[in-house]
Amino acid sequence: MARKIVITSGKGGVGKTTVTANLGVQLAKSGYRVIVCDLDFGLNNIDVVLGVENLSTFDVVDAVEGRCRPKQALVRHPRYPTLYSLASNRISDRYVSPQAVRLILDTLSPQYDFILIDSPAGIDEGFHRAVACAEEALLVTTPHISAMRDASRVAGMLKSYRLSRVGLVVNMVRNDLVRRGEILTPEEISDALKVPLTAIVPEEDRIFLDNVTDRFRPFRLLAGFYTGSRPMAAQEPKKKSFWSGLVGALHR
Numbered sequence: 001m002a003r004k005i006v007i008t009s010g011k012g013g014v015g016k017t018t019v020t021a022n023l024g025v026q027l028a029k030s031g032y033r034v035i036v037c038d039l040d041f042g043l044n045n046i047d048v049v050l051g052v053e054n055l056s057t058f059d060v061v062d063a064v065e066g067r068c069r070p071k072q073a074l075v076r077h078p079r080y081p082t083l084y085s086l087a088s089n090r091i092s093d094r095y096v097s098p099q100a101v102r103l104i105l106d107t108l109s110p111q112y113d114f115i116l117i118d119s120p121a122g123i124d125e126g127f128h129r130a131v132a133c134a135e136e137a138l139l140v141t142t143p144h145i146s147a148m149r150d151a152s153r154v155a156g157m158l159k160s161y162r163l164s165r166v167g168l169v170v171n172m173v174r175n176d177l178v179r180r181g182e183i184l185t186p187e188e189i190s191d192a193l194k195v196p197l198t199a200i201v202p203e204e205d206r207i208f209l210d211n212v213t214d215r216f217r218p219f220r221l222l223a224g225f226y227t228g229s230r231p232m233a234a235q236e237p238k239k240k241s242f243w244s245g246l247v248g249a250l251h252r
C-alpha cells in the first residue's frame with residue numbers, strides 16, 4: 001500500500017507545489033513508484049511544474065465522476081518512469097467529496113509506494129479534502145511572519161485529523177539572513193509551530209528556473225527521510241551543532 005502524504009501550508013506561494021514535485025522526482029529516482037496527485041482545484045499546476053501538462057486526457061475529477069478508470073487518469077513521466085502525475089480539475093467550484101477522492105487513491109494505492117498530495121492554500125473545503133485523503137502531512141512554510149502565522153493555524157487544524165506523522169519544511173531560507181540573526185532559524189520556527197523539522201530548503205533562484213531539478217541536495221535529503229535512509233532532522237541531539245552542520249549540507 002502507498003504511503004499517502006499531503007503537502008500543505010495555509011499561505012499560498014510558499015513552495016507546496018515545488019516541494020511536492022521535487023520530492024516525487026527524488027523518490028522516483030530512487031526507484032519508488034510515486035503518484036503526485038494535484039488536489040489544488042482551479043489553480044492546478046503540478047502537471048506544468050512536472051512538464052507533463054499536455055499528456056493527460058483525464059484528471060482526478062474524471063475518475064471520481066466515472067468518465068475513466070483511476071489508472072487512466074495517471075500520466076507516466078517521460079523522464080522518470082516510476083513517477084506518475086494525477087492532474088487536478090481546472091474547475092474550482094465543483095463539489096467533489098473527500099470520500100470520493102479517497103476512494104480513487106485507495107484503488108490506486110496497492111501498486112504504488114507513495115502518493116504525494118499537493119493541496120490548495122487556505123483552510124476551507126479544498127484543504128479538508130486533501131488532508132482527509134492522507135495519512136501523513138508535510139507542512140511547508142517560509143521564514144516570513146505571514147507564512148508562519150498561517151502555518152500555525154494549519155498545524156493546529158492538522159491535530160484534528162488522524163495523521164500518523166506531521167513534518168515541517170522551512171523553504172526559501174536565506175542563510176545570510178539566518179547567520180546575521182535577522183530571521184528565525186528553521187529550528188526556532190519548528191519550536192514555535194511545535195512541528196518537528198524535516199527539511200530546510202534554501203532560496204535558490206537559479207535552480208528553480210526549471211521548477212523540477214535532479215540535483216538539489218535538500219530534496220534528496222527530504223526523500224531520504226521518507227525512505228528511511230536519513231533520520232528525522234529534529235531528532236539530532238545538539239541543537240547548535242545540528243544547525244551549523246546543516247548549513248554546510250545545504251551547499252551542494
Ligand SMILES: Nc1ncnc2c1ncn2[C@@H]1O[C@H](COP(=O)(O)OP(=O)(O)O)[C@@H](O)[C@H]1O
Binds near residue numbers: 203211
Ligand atoms: N526554495 C526556493 N527558492 C526559490 N524559489 C522558490 C523556492 N521554492 C519555491 N520557489 C518559487 O516560488 C513560487 C511559488 O512556489 P509554489 O511551489 O508554486 O508555491 P505554492 O504551491 O505553495 O503556491 C514558484 O515560482 C517557485 O518556483
Ligand SMILES: [Mg+2]
Binds near residue numbers: 016017018040118
Ligand atoms: Mg501550489
